[in-house]
Every structure is written in C-alpha cells, then in structure tokens.
Amino acid sequence: xxxxxxxxxxxxxxxxxxxxxxxxxLAIAVIWPLLVxxxxxxxxxxxxxxxxxxxHWLGTDNLGRDVLSRILAGSRSVLIVGLASTTLGVAVGTTxxxxxxxxxxxxxxxxxxxxxxxxxxxxxxxxxxILAMLGPSRLNLVLVIALMLAPYNARVVxxxxxxWRDRDFVAAARLRGESGAYILxxxxxxxxxxxxxxxFTMRLALSIFAVATLSFLGFGIxxxxxxxxxxxxxxxxxxxxxxxxxxxxxAAIASLVVAINVVAQRLRAS
Amino acid sequence: xxxSVRQTLRLVLLAGLxxxxxxxxxxxxxxxxxEQLEAGQATGATEGxxxxxxxxxxxxxxxxxxxGGGGSLTYAAAPPNTIDPHMMSSLGxxxxxxxxxxxLVRLGSDLSLQPDLxxxxxxxxxxxxxxxxxxxxxxHDGSDFTAEDVVATFDRxxxxxxxxxxxxxxxxxxxxxxxxxxxxTVQFDLTEPVGDFPAWVTAYQAAIxxxxxxxxxxxNPIGTGPFELTEYTPRLSARYExxxxxxxxxxxxxxxxxxxxxxxxxxxxxxxxxxxxxxxTLLPGDLVDTVxxxxxxxxxxxxSATHGQITMRVDMEPWDDVRVRQAMAxxxxxxxxxEELWGGHATVANDHTLAPVYEEAEALDLDRRAQxxxxxxxxxTEAGHPxxxxxxxxxxxxxxxxxxxxxxxAAPAGIRIEITVEPTDVYYQHWTDLPLAMETWLHxxxxxxxxxxxxxxxxxxxxxxxxxxxxxALIGELNATVDEGERAEIAAQMxxxxxxxxxxxxxxxxxxxxxxxDNVSGYESHPANFVDFRTTTVE
Numbered sequence: 001x002x003x004x005x006x007x008x009x010x011x012x013x014x015x016x017x018x019x020x021x022x023x024x025x026l027a028i029a030v031i032w033p034l035l036v037x038x039x040x041x042x043x044x045x046x047x048x049x050x051x052x053x054x055x056h057w058l059g060t061d062n063l064g065r066d067v068l069s070r071i072l073a074g075s076r077s078v079l080i081v082g083l084a085s086t087t088l089g090v091a092v093g094t095t096x097x098x099x100x101x102x103x104x105x106x107x108x109x110x111x112x113x114x115x116x117x118x119x120x121x122x123x124x125x126x127x128x129x130i131l132a133m134l135g136p137s138r139l140n141l142v143l144v145i146a147l148m149l150a151p152y153n154a155r156v157v158x159x160x161x162x163x164w165r166d167r168d169f170v171a172a173a174r175l176r177g178e179s180g181a182y183i184l185x186x187x188x189x190x191x192x193x194x195x196x197x198x199x200f201t202m203r204l205a206l207s208i209f210a211v212a213t214l215s216f217l218g219f220g221i222x223x224x225x226x227x228x229x230x231x232x233x234x235x236x237x238x239x240x241x242x243x244x245x246x247x248x249x250x251a252a253i254a255s256l257v258v259a260i261n262v263v264a265q266r267l268r269a270s
Numbered sequence: 271x272x273x274s275v276r277q278t279l280r281l282v283l284l285a286g287l288x289x290x291x292x293x294x295x296x297x298x299x300x301x302x303x304x305e306q307l308e309a310g311q312a313t314g315a316t317e318g319x320x321x322x323x324x325x326x327x328x329x330x331x332x333x334x335x336x337x338g339g340g341g342s343l344t345y346a347a348a349p350p351n352t353i354d355p356h357m358m359s360s361l362g363x364x365x366x367x368x369x370x371x372x373x374l375v376r377l378g379s380d381l382s383l384q385p386d387l388x389x390x391x392x393x394x395x396x397x398x399x400x401x402x403x404x405x406x407x408x409x410h411d412g413s414d415f416t417a418e419d420v421v422a423t424f425d426r427x428x429x430x431x432x433x434x435x436x437x438x439x440x441x442x443x444x445x446x447x448x449x450x451x452x453x454x455t456v457q458f459d460l461t462e463p464v465g466d467f468p469a470w471v472t473a474y475q476a477a478i479x480x481x482x483x484x485x486x487x488x489x490n491p492i493g494t495g496p497f498e499l500t501e502y503t504p505r506l507s508a509r510y511e512x513x514x515x516x517x518x519x520x521x522x523x524x525x526x527x528x529x530x531x532x533x534x535x536x537x538x539x540x541x542x543x544x545x546x547x548x549x550x551t552l553l554p555g556d557l558v559d560t561v562x563x564x565x566x567x568x569x570x571x572x573x574s575a576t577h578g579q580i581t582m583r584v585d586m587e588p589w590d591d592v593r594v595r596q597a598m599a600x601x602x603x604x605x606x607x608x609e610e611l612w613g614g615h616a617t618v619a620n621d622h623t624l625a626p627v628y629e630e631a632e633a634l635d636l637d638r639r640a641q642x643x644x645x646x647x648x649x650x651t652e653a654g655h656p657x658x659x660x661x662x663x664x665x666x667x668x669x670x671x672x673x674x675x676x677x678x679x680a681a682p683a684g685i686r687i688e689i690t691v692e693p694t695d696v697y698y699q700h701w702t703d704l705p706l707a708m709e710t711w712l713h714x715x716x717x718x719x720x721x722x723x724x725x726x727x728x729x730x731x732x733x734x735x736x737x738x739x740x741x742x743a744l745i746g747e748l749n750a751t752v753d754e755g756e757r758a759e760i761a762a763q764m765x766x767x768x769x770x771x772x773x774x775x776x777x778x779x780x781x782x783x784x785x786x787x788d789n790v791s792g793y794e795s796h797p798a799n800f801v802d803f804r805t806t807t808v809e
Contacts, residue, residue, distance in 0.1 A: 041678070042678075043674070043675065043678045045606050045607075045610035045611065045675065046606075046610060048559070048610065049559065062556070062671055063671060063674055063675060063678075132693070132696060135690075136690065218667065218691060218692070218693055222688075222689055222690055222691060223670055223673075223674050223689055223691055224674045224677065224678070224689065234670070234671075236534075236536055237534070237535055237536040237539070237557055237560060238557070238559070238560050239536065240539065240540065240543070240560055240562075241559060241560050241562065
C-alpha cells in the first residue's frame with residue numbers, strides 16, 4: 001500500500017524534486033550543527049553586510065553573522081514548530097470532525113457553529129492578538145497555530161465522516177454494542193486516513209508559513225535565535241544595501257512551503 | 271481542468287508571498303524630473319508676486335512677506351499620535367507641529383538658548399522668573415500675541431486635568447503660578463528654585479497657543495510660527511503654506527511644505543533615494559549604513575545626549591548587588607558599538623547621563639569604563655556567582671540589534687542573556703516592572719531633567735527602582751544653583767555616583783541624524799530632534 005503510494009508520488013519529476021526538497025530540509029534540521037561553516041549566532045561587528053563570497057556563501061547580516069549558517073540552523077525551529085502545531089491542530093481537528101460528523105444533531109450544530117465563529121477571524125490577526133497577551137514563546141506559538149488550523153481540519157474531516165457513518169459496518173459495530181470512541185477511532189478513522197494525510201500535509205505548509213509570518217511580525221521566535229521569518233524582518237530595513245539578508249530566508253520559506261504543497265496536491269490527486 | 275488551474279494559481283501565490291515580503295522593502299525608483307520641474311514653476315510664480323508685498327521697511331516683527339520663493343519642500347516623518355501641541359509625546363507629533371508654533375525660548379541646534387517669543391529673561395533667586403515678550407507678533411488668525419497667551423499656555427500645560435506629559439517634568443510650576451505683569455511681561459513663580467528654568471521652557475510641548483484656543487489642532491491649528499497648517503490627514507500627510515505675516519523678517523524662505531508619514535524607516539530611506547521626499551526628519555543611527563554615499567543624499571549629524579540605557583532592577587536579584595551591575599557594565603565593548611553599529615555617529619558614554627554636548631560636562635573627570643571581561647568575572651565570583659548568571663533582557667523593535675550585540679559581549683563573562691523583543695507599545699506598558707530592560711532616552715535640554723526623570727527616588731520612570739538620597743539632594747542643589755561653574759561641579763558629582771552605582775549601563779550617546787537630498791539647503795540636524803525649516807530652501 002505504502003509502496004504503491006510512494007511510486008505514484010515519485011511518478012512525476014516535479015513531485016520527486018518536491019519530495020527531495022522536503023526531505024533535504026528535514027535532514028538539514030537534524031544535522032545542521034555538522035554543516036554550518038560558522039556559529040549561527042556568532043557576531044562579527046567589523047564585518048557587517050558582507051556580500052556573498054567564498055568565505056560567506058550567502059553574505060553576512062546586520063551583526064556580521066553568516067547568513068548561510070543562520071538559514072541552515074533556522075530550518076530546525078521552523079520545522080519543529082510547524083510539525084508540532086500541525087500534529088496538534090490536525091489531532092484536535094480530526095477528533096472534533098469525527099465527533100461532529102458521527103453524532104450529528106445538537107453536538108454537530110454546537111461544534112461546527114463555534115468553529116465557524118473561530119474561522120470568522122483572520123488567522124494571523126487573532127494569532128498575533130493571542131500571542132501579544134500570552135507572550136512570545138515556542139510553546140505558545142505551537143498552541144496558537146494549532147488552534148487556528150483545527151477548525152479548517154475539523155470541517156473537512158466532518159464531511160468525510162458523513163459519507164461513511166451510514167455504512168453497514170458502522171451499523172454492525174453499533175449493534176455489537178461497541179463504544180462511541182471505538183467506532184470513531186477504530187471503524188471510521190482508518191477509512192478517512194487518506195483525507196487526514198492530505199489535510200496534514202496541506203496544513204503543514206500553512207503552518208510553516210504562519211510561523212514565519214508571526215516571527216516576521218515579532219510575535220514568534222525571538223532573536224538572536226536563527227529563524228527565517230525573523231531574518232526577513234530584521235533584514236528588511238537593509239534591503240537596499242544587503243538584499244541577500246532578506247532574499248535568502250524568503251527563498252528558504254518559499255522552497256519548503258511550495259515543496260510541501262506539491263506533495264500535498266499529489267497526495268490528494270492519487 | 272479548472273481545478274488544476276486553481277492549483278497552479280495557489281502554488282504561484284504561495285511561492286509569491288515570501289517574495290512579497292521582499293518586494294515590500296523595495297519600491298521602484300522613479301525619474302524625478304517631472305516633480306522638480308513642477309517645483310521650479312511654483313517657485314517662479316511666487317517670486318513674481320512678492321515685490322508688491324514688501325517695502326514698508328519697518329524693523330519690527332510686523333514686517334511681512336519679505337521673502338519666500340524658497341520652493342516647496344516634501345519631507346518624510348513618522349505618523350503623529352496626536353497633534354495637540356501640549357499633548358505631544360512622539361517625534362511624529364513634534365515634526366508635524368513645530369513648523370506652526372513658537373516657544374518662549376528657542377533651543378538652538380548648538381544647544382544655546384535663543385530669544386523666540388521672549389526677548390529676554392531674568393531671575394535673582396532662580397525661583398521667580400520674569401520674561402519680556404516680543405511685541406508686534408500675531409497669531410495665524412490675526413490676533414495679537416500677549417502675555418495672556420503665555421499664561422493660558424502654561425496653565426494648560428501643567429493642569430493635571432489636561433494631563434500633558436510636560437506636567438510630569440514641570441513639577442515646580444503649578445496652575446496659577448504664571449501671571450501677566452503687563453501685556454508684554456510674564457512672571458513665573460516656581461514652587462522651588464530652578465537654576466536653568468529657561469532651558470525647561472524649550473520643552474517641545476510648551477508651544478505658545480492663543481489664550482482663547484480650544485480643542486482640536488487638526489481643525490483649528492493656530493500658532494505664531496513660520497508656517498500655517500492648511501491640511502492634515504491623520505497617518506497620511508500634512509500640508510503647510512508659508513505664513514505671510516511671520517514676525518521674523520525674510521523668513522521663512524519656503525513657500526509651502528508637505529509632510530508625508532511613513533510607518534517604517536526602510537520606506538523612508540527608499541523614498542528619499544528615489545526623490546519622492548527631499549528630507550527625512552530622523553534617520554535611525556543603525557540604518558545610516560543603508561544610505562549609500564554619493565547617491566544624492568546627505569546625512570546630517572548632530573551630537574546629542576540621546577542614549578540607550580540597560581536598566582537593572584536594584585531591588586531584585588541578582589542586580590541588587592552593585593558588583594553584578596558593575597560586572598555587566600564591564601562586559602560592554604563601547605568603542606566597538608560606537609564605531610561599528612553606529613558607524614561613528616555616536617560617542618562613548620560612561621554609565622552616567624552628563625553627555626559631552628552639555629557645557630557642564632567640561633568639568634567632568636572620571637575614569638573611562640572599558641571592556642574588561644576578567645574583572646567582570648571576578649566581580650561576579652565575589653558576588654557569589656562563580657558560574658555566572660542567567661537573565662532575561664526585554665526590549666523593543668528598533669533597538670533589538672543593540673540588545674543582541676550586548677548579549678553576545680556579556681556571554682564570555684558568564685552573563686547569559688535571553689532576549690525578548692516586544693512591540694514598542696507592549697514594552698512601554700510594563701517597562702518599569704522589568705528586571706532587565708533596554709530603551710532609548712531622548713535628549714533633554716536641562717542637565718537636571720534626565721536624572722530627575724530616571725533616577726530620583728520613586729520617580730515614575732525610575733526603571734531600575736534605584737534610590738540614593740545623596741543623589742536626590744544633589745538634584746535639588748543643582749536646580750537651586752544659577753552659577754554655571756557651581757552647576758558643573760554638582761553635575762560632576764552626580765555623574766560620579768551614577769558611574770559607581772550603575773543603576774543603568776549607559777554605553778553611548780548617539781548623534782541625532784537626519785538626511786536631505788542635495789537640492790535642499792539651510793537645514794540642520796537638531797540634538798533634540800526639533801525641526802526648524804525657517805531658513806530651508808529647495809532648488
């Protein structure tokens with residue numbers, strides 16, 4: 001099953017490239033300490049805004065730090081926060097979607113209308129308000145992004161459940177006297193796992209973009225921790241004289257987000 | 271089919287968003303020939319009409335319309351929070367209001383006190399001050415400027431109900447303490463002696479407004495200043511016309527001005543390089559590198575007492591031990607910050623507020639505190655922290671880069687600093703509660719002002735919660751002294767206490783910077799970041 005799926009995934013060269021990019025960033029996030037030519041927070045005040053050269057492949061920033069090292073090291077925080085928040089968000093969203101879709105009636109109404117309420121706010125706005133109150137930390141970032149992703153996920157899962165809940169095997173499980181939780185997670189969930197996987201991948205791309213955006217706005221990862229969104233934000237005033245400080249992290253964000261999306265679309269199509 | 275088109279679009283959008291962040295920082299550079307042509311035509315037209323207005327030859331302030339023809343200036347500023355002159359608190363406010371108003375005393379860009387609406391002032395004991403006012407000055411609505419206007423202005427300024435930020439520093443003046451002796455003489459009866467009171471009345475909120483002025487400066491902007499505010503659009507722009515009845519003969523030279531507000535400095539720098547604006551009222555020092563030499567933009571620099579403070583709560587561990595605070599101060603490489611981060615547009619400071627720009631600083635004779643990591647480690651060990659300390663430093667947006675540099679310098683001594691950079695408004699909601707904080711303090715015209723705002727026992731903005739009775743006594747003594755030499759001696763003693771006790775690390779005094787295009791002349795940077803466009807012209 002997984003073998004066939006992998007083969008369909010790798011059928012197109014575009015998708016193969018995307019998978020390679022995602023796996024590449026994942027690998028870098030794990031082993032960056034072995035790769036970086038300089039410490040990602042090591043400053044060299046005498047060598048600020050050095051353009052790309054043999055010594056600094058992607059130049060240096062406003063504190064003379066090596067941009068390449070910061071990009072490589074920054075992959076870790078963006079992937080950790082992205083993966084953690086997506087996992088949490090999809091877990092919560094899927095549970096809510098299963099419950100709403102299976103029980104229907106008042107439970108469904110109450111859940112879905114509350115989620116609609118949450119979805120009525122623009123994600124980034126409400127996330128920055130909450131983070132301004134809680135204070136910026138990695139944990140809060142994960143919680144807030146998960147909270148923002150869950151409603152969208154719940155909605156998709158709920159409609160997937162609707163097409164399965166009236167099948168005979170569900171009725172059979174009910175007649176056997178199985179508990180609600182058993183039916184939800186043992187009977188229904190395995191059947192909608194494909195949807196959940198696609199959901200997870202798509203939400204991951206969104207979530208990585210949200211981490212970068214919130215850090216860009218100053219609500220996320222704090223300096224001097226290397227982080228792509230923060231790097232774009234810190235480098236922005238210097239764009240005219242040192243464009244590499246902004247372009248490099250922006251390109252890193254774009255490569256990861258686009259690659260994950262290509263994979264997600266392929267998963268959905270198959 | 272449609273679905274795949276949508277998918278492609280989605281991908282393009284997702285890829286494009288991060289790049290948009292980049293593009294936001296980079297506006298197109300346009301040819302400015304058209305705008306210059308328009309400015310030139312406007313200049314010609316005004317010159318043509320001027321001859322008819324001059325010629326009464328009077329030397330009094332009522333000589334009008336003698337000049338102009340200096341063109342039309344467009345300048346970039348930060349958006350104001352308020353343009354009620356007495357309520358101003360930010361640079362955007364100041365840069366919008368100051369062209370419209372005058373003060374009793376003008377603080378020159380060389381920090382000298384110059385006659386403005388007051389021609390002379392005197393006091394024998396420092397407690398009762400008499401100001402003689404200029405005659406023949408009119409407000410923009412045509413009414414005459416008299417002593418009543420000064421009384422109304424200062425009564426409003428110190429009225430607790432108005433809650434001007436100036437009231438906090440004018441602690442020695444009460445409502446009713448200002449009286450009109452005659453039409454052109456005003457007397458201030460202070461509650462305690464203030465030796466340099468004339469320097470205090472240069473406070474930017476102390477703009478003289480008419481006694482019958484009420485309410486809203488946006489709809490009713492009336493001052494005596496060189497320009498009239500003709501149009502104000504919050505967060506976007508302001509327009510000014512030259513005041514044809516301005517009391518200084520031949521001034522202002524410009525015919526009109528427009529202020530354009532920008533939320534961030536990156537956009538301002540782009541605008542001045544492309545010629546969209548002729549002048550930037552403030553160029554943050556750490557961005558000075560972003561203005562390339564020879565690009566038609568000149569950076570104007572004025573040494574000032576503006577400085578950054580790293581404040582340490584002396585009533586909390588570990589900062590309650592003076593040795594820990596001294597250790598912190600010893601980790602900072604001041605020369606490197608001044609040379610590299612400020613690009614030389616700053617002066618090394620010595621953990622006190624008596625900046626070299628003040629005349630009183632000449633008597634100062636203190637050892638310079640240089641970076642000494644070993645000594646810092648030794649002090650930490652003596653204070654019971656042989657393994658160093660872990661501390662959190664809170665600061666805000668624009669000065670995050672200095673916090674990061676300081677954190678990196680302190681680490682080798684064992685002071686491990688974790689930084690939180692907050693939005694500015696969040697920071698200032700709780701800045702006086704923070705154990706370790708960093709903020710910028712703007713230049714003050716009186717040398718007593720900074721110490722009494724930031725270091726007097728129980729002062730609202732005493733961020734380190736430091737209290738030293740000898741120091742407070744010296745503030746009182748400084749205020750009560752009029753003699754320059756004695757004042758310098760007292761100020762030096764205060765500086766020595768701050769240097770020894772280190773409630774705050776003060777590592778640099780930064781220059782106030784502004785930028786002009788090469789078609790602008792007659793403008794200077796001002797230490798307190800005031801704007802003075804009287805002699806400015808645009809080609």
